[in-house]
Structure formats: C-alpha cells, structure tokens
Amino acid sequence: MIRPVPFRGGGFRPKRIRGVGALVFVCLILFAEWGTRAGWISNLTLPRPSDVARTLFDLAASGLLWTHLSLSLARLGIGAFLGAGAGIVVGLMIGLSSVMRSGLIPLVAALFPIPKIALLPLFVIWFGIDETSKYALIAFGTFTPTVVSTYGAVDNVDRSLIRMAQSFGISTKSIIRKIVLPGAMPGILSGLRVSLAIAIILLTAAEMIGAEYGVGAYILEAGSLYDLERLFAGVTILSMLGVALSICLSLIEARVLGWRV
Amino acid sequence: MDLRIDALTHRYGETEVLNDINLDIPDGQIVCIVGPSGCGKSTLLRFIGGLERPTSGQVLQLSEPNPDSLNPFTFVFQDFALLPWRSAANNVRLVLEDHGLEKKEIDKIVSDVLARTKLSDFADALPKNLSGGMKQRVAIARALAVRPAVWLMDEPLSALDAQTRELLMDDLIGLWTRQPFTAVYVTHNLSEAVRLGHKIVVLSRRPGQIRKVIDIEIPIEQRQAGDPELTRIEKQLWHLMKNEAVAADQELLK
Numbered sequence: 001m002i003r004p005v006p007f008r009g010g011g012f013r014p015k016r017i018r019g020v021g022a023l024v025f026v027c028l029i030l031f032a033e034w035g036t037r038a039g040w041i042s043n044l045t046l047p048r049p050s051d052v053a054r055t056l057f058d059l060a061a062s063g064l065l066w067t068h069l070s071l072s073l074a075r076l077g078i079g080a081f082l083g084a085g086a087g088i089v090v091g092l093m094i095g096l097s098s099v100m101r102s103g104l105i106p107l108v109a110a111l112f113p114i115p116k117i118a119l120l121p122l123f124v125i126w127f128g129i130d131e132t133s134k135y136a137l138i139a140f141g142t143f144t145p146t147v148v149s150t151y152g153a154v155d156n157v158d159r160s161l162i163r164m165a166q167s168f169g170i171s172t173k174s175i176i177r178k179i180v181l182p183g184a185m186p187g188i189l190s191g192l193r194v195s196l197a198i199a200i201i202l203l204t205a206a207e208m209i210g211a212e213y214g215v216g217a218y219i220l221e222a223g224s225l226y227d228l229e230r231l232f233a234g235v236t237i238l239s240m241l242g243v244a245l246s247i248c249l250s251l252i253e254a255r256v257l258g259w260r261v
Numbered sequence: 262m263d264l265r266i267d268a269l270t271h272r273y274g275e276t277e278v279l280n281d282i283n284l285d286i287p288d289g290q291i292v293c294i295v296g297p298s299g300c301g302k303s304t305l306l307r308f309i310g311g312l313e314r315p316t317s318g319q320v321l322q323l324s325e326p327n328p329d330s331l332n333p334f335t336f337v338f339q340d341f342a343l344l345p346w347r348s349a350a351n352n353v354r355l356v357l358e359d360h361g362l363e364k365k366e367i368d369k370i371v372s373d374v375l376a377r378t379k380l381s382d383f384a385d386a387l388p389k390n391l392s393g394g395m396k397q398r399v400a401i402a403r404a405l406a407v408r409p410a411v412w413l414m415d416e417p418l419s420a421l422d423a424q425t426r427e428l429l430m431d432d433l434i435g436l437w438t439r440q441p442f443t444a445v446y447v448t449h450n451l452s453e454a455v456r457l458g459h460k461i462v463v464l465s466r467r468p469g470q471i472r473k474v475i476d477i478e479i480p481i482e483q484r485q486a487g488d489p490e491l492t493r494i495e496k497q498l499w500h501l502m503k504n505e506a507v508a509a510d511q512e513l514l515k
C-alpha cells in the first residue's frame with residue numbers, strides 16, 4: 001500500500017497566537033457573570049463582574065481613581081526603579097568580580113527569603129510613616145530578585161565572546177559595556193518581569209503603612225468592610241497594571257533583543 | 262614577524278598536554294599544525310597568542326611587529342565569535358574602537374576590509390541573517406582590520422560545509438598572495454593543511470610532541486587540488502596521524 005510516511009514532528013515551539021489571551025479573560029468573566037446571575041454562585045462567593053465594572057466606572061467618574069492610581073504608580077515607579085536599579089548594579093558587580101561574588105552572594109541568599117512585609121515596622125522606624133518607607137519596602141523587595149537574575153545573566157554571557165575580545169586587546173571597560181551588558185540583557189529583562197510583579201505585590205503591603213490613598217489602600221479598606229465589589233475593582237486595577245507592565249517589557253524586549261535568533 | 266617556540270611544556274594539573282615543543286615560525290609563512298583531537302593544538306595557539314602562560318618554556322618574538330599593527334597576535338576562531346547584537350560592519354568596528362582612531366579613519370578601514378572579504382553588501386546584516394561562510398568572512402574581515410603581524414587560526418573552516426570551505430580557502434589564498442602574512446593555522450583537515458601550509462607540523466597524541474615537520478616547496482598560489490606531490494604529502498601525513506588517531510581514540514575510552 002502506498003501512503004505518505006506518518007508525520008511525527010512539530011510542537012514544542014511556542015508561537016504567539018493573537019487574541020487567545022484576551023479570549024481566556026472574556027470567557028472567565030462571562031462564566032462568572034452567568035454564574036452570579038443564574039444564582040449558582042452566591043454574591044458572597046464572588047461579586048458580579050458587571051457590578052465590579054460599574055464600581056470601577058463610578059470610581060473613575062468621581063476622579064478618585066486617578067488619585068489612587070497616580071499615588072500608587074509613583075510609589076511603584078520610584079520604589080521599583082531604586083530597587084531594580086540597585087539590583088542590576090550589584091548583580092553586575094557580583095557577576096564581574098570574584099571578591100564581590102564571594103562577599104555578597106551569601107548576604108543576598110540571607111536577604112532573599114525574608115518576607116519583606118514582616119519588616120514593615122522596621123521600615124516605619126527607619127524611614128518614617130510617609131512615602132519614604134513605602135519606596136524603601138518596594139525597593140527592598142525588588143532588589144534581591146533583580147540581583148539574583150542579573151548575576152545569573154552575567155554568568156550566562158558567552159565566554160568565547162569575552163575570550164575573543166581579550167584576544168583583540170579590548171579594554172575591560174569596553175568588554176563590560178559592549179559585551180557583558182548586551183549579552184546579559186535577555187536575562188536581566190526576564191528577571192525584571194519577576195521583580196516588577198513582586199513590586200506590585202509589595203505595593204499593597206506598602207500602602208498598609210498609613211496610606212490614605214493608593215490602590216492598595218483602597219483594596220485594604222474594601223477588604224476590612226467585606227465590600228467584595230470594591231475589593232475586586234481594586235484587584236482588577238492591580239491585574240491590569242501587571243498586564244500593562246508585561247506588555248511594556250515585551251515591547252522593550254522586541255526592540256532591544258531583536259538580534260536573538 | 263618571526264616567532265620561536267622554545268622548549269614549551271604545559272600541564273593542566275596532573276595531565277601533561279604539551280611536551281617540549283620547539284618550533285620556528287618564519288615571517289610571511291603559513292605554518293599548519295595538525296594532530297589528533299585533544300593533543301593540545303588550541304592550547305599551543307593560546308600560548309602563541311599570549312592568552313595563557315605555559316608551565317615551562319616560552320614563545321619568543323624574534324623581530325618587532327610592524328608598528329602600524331593594531332593587534333599583532335590576532336585570532337580567528339572556529340565558532341566565529343561574532344557579537345550577535347552587532348551588524349557585520351559593527352563587529353569589525355568593535356576591534357577598532359579602543360584605539361583612539363578617528364571615526365573617518367575607522368569607517369575607511371571597515372569598508373576596505375569588508376570589500377576585501379566581499380561583504381560590502383552585507384555590512385548592515387546581523388550575524389543571525391548570515392550563512393556560516395559569511396560569518397567566518399566577517400571574522401576574517403575583523404582580523405584584517407587590525408593588521409595582524411601573526412594570524413592565529415584555530416580550525417577556522419571546520420564548522421563549514423565542504424563547498425564553503427573550498428571557497429573560503431580560495432579567499433584565504435587570495436588574501437595571502439596579494440599580501441603575504443604570517444600565520445599559525447590549526448586544523449585536523451589534512452587537505453587544508455597541504456593547500457595552505459608552507460610548513461606542516463604533525464603533533465602526536467597527548468601529551469603533544471612534534472612528530473614531524475614537513476616543508477612544502479610548491480608556491481601556495483600554484484597548488485591545485487589533485488596535484489600528485491600534494492597527494493603524496495597528504496598520504497604521508499595521514500600515515501603519520503593514523504596510528505596516533507587510533508591510539509588517541511582508544512585512550513578516550515579508558
């Protein structure tokens with residue numbers, strides 16, 4: 001019998017399929033809407049998505065959304081910038097210098113597992129009750145994962161490129177700037193994804209420190225009143241923030257890492 | 262530039278990799294080094310290029326390199342070692358940027374060496390869009406740009422297919438005939454060695470020792486594939502290497 005040989009290849013090659021991600025969200029939301037309307041999901045289990053949407057809309061209309069969001073974004077931005085920036089610098093130093101490596105890796109390993117939220121009172125004592133302690137908490141939380149991913153990224157830079165550069169007599173400064181940094185960029189950027197997600201998580205914690213406004217403060221207040229609609233409205237804002245940051249990073253990756261095969 | 266390798270011996274920990282190597286590398290000649298894999302060819306090249314220090318013995322410069330050479334000892338690697346985030350032209354530029362040259366001067370050198378390696382049309386292409394042969398030509402252009410006194414080539418054609426290898430060999434011969442250069446050329450391909458080498462050095466299996474040095478009198482530009490004299494030398498080389506290769510293979514099994 002004549003027939004084509006059976007095909008056994010394909011797969012294991014992630015492709016981006018447009019729209020599927022959005023479809024998953026839409027389906028889940030529709031499902032929740034249906035369940036809460038039909039009554040087999042009680043109002044105490046899950047608020048109706050349309051009610052959450054209305055709450056969000058009212059919040060935006062009252063102008064309070066921008067107050068909360070702008071304060072939160074400033075905290076997130078400043079805290080994450082300081083933490084990730086310092087993390088990249090320290091990560092590079094660990095990656096490039098044996099002394100730094102021996103000296104700092106144990107310290108980072110000791111700092112990493114500390115639940116930063118537990119240090120909240122300490123931060124208040126050190127930095128006061130105002131914004132500084134919030135920046136510090138977010139910065140501290142993003143610092144350690146950024147350090148670890150950055151020195152991992154430096155370790156993964158192709159050694160043969162460095163050997164090549166040395167054989168051409170290229171200065172150490174140039175090697176760092178032109179080979180180590182760009183070579184470590186993929187790892188640094190994917191590390192930033194994790195760090196920024198952690199920063200959003202810590203934002204809520206930071207806003208537990210006597211914050212009147214901010215998305216985290218809004219969620220905490222709703223939570224303590226068991227106001228599920230507002231709670232979910234706040235959580236939705238945080239999720240959208242996460243998605244927006246992830247899209248930003250993807251755009252940066254597409255621009256900066258176009259050389260990847 | 263004339264070089265002399267003087268009683269060079271090297272150990273990595275317990276294992277002796279090279280044993281008492283003595284060799285003269287005359288100016289303007291291509292010295293091919295052949296030997297079974299693991300016999301220390303790449304290691305020897307790193308000593309010549311000053312990237313590592315031997316346990317004992319030394320590599321001597323018998324004359325000064327031409328003062329206009331920017332990087333007297335210049336490597337061409339088997340894996341090309343191009344920066345994937347830089348275009349062909351910028352990969353060449355990389356090795357010129359640290360020498361305090363003016364931008365105009367750099368641009369002139371870059372376009373000159375890209376033209377000599379027939380890459381002018383691919384100046385802006387990233388390595389991922391270049392074939393293996395073109396990548397190695399970029400690496401050769403990069404080496405040309407620093408005007409080496411000695412070329413240190415570590416199996417530069419081994420990662421390429423047979424046809425590309427032939428073409429690149431012709432390119433290398435063309436470059437050499439237009440402007441003779443000094444080179445140490447490591448290969449495990451005997452036909453490459455007899456096409457390119459003025460002198461062929463056969464190393465024994467580890468610890469690498471010089472088993473034989475063969476001089477080929479036929480001028481490089483007159484060597485044809487299938488030349489009876491070259492075929493004879495290639496056979497002789499294979500005869501010398503065969504037992505070494507078999508023995509080296511057996512040793513790896515242990």
Ligand SMILES: Nc1ncnc2c1ncn2[C@@H]1O[C@H](COP(=O)(O)OP(=O)(O)O)[C@@H](O)[C@H]1O
Pocket residue numbers: 273278296297298299300301302303304305467
């Ligand atoms: N940095 C190193 N440390 C320890 N052993 C090495 C190192 N580099 C090479 N060797 C060993 O030295 C021997 C010769 O290596 P190499 O010069 O790469 O061989 P070749 O290029 O002839 O195949 C091999 O057995 C290899 O395992």
Ligand SMILES: [Mg+2]
Pocket residue numbers: 302303415
């Ligand atoms: Mg080798």
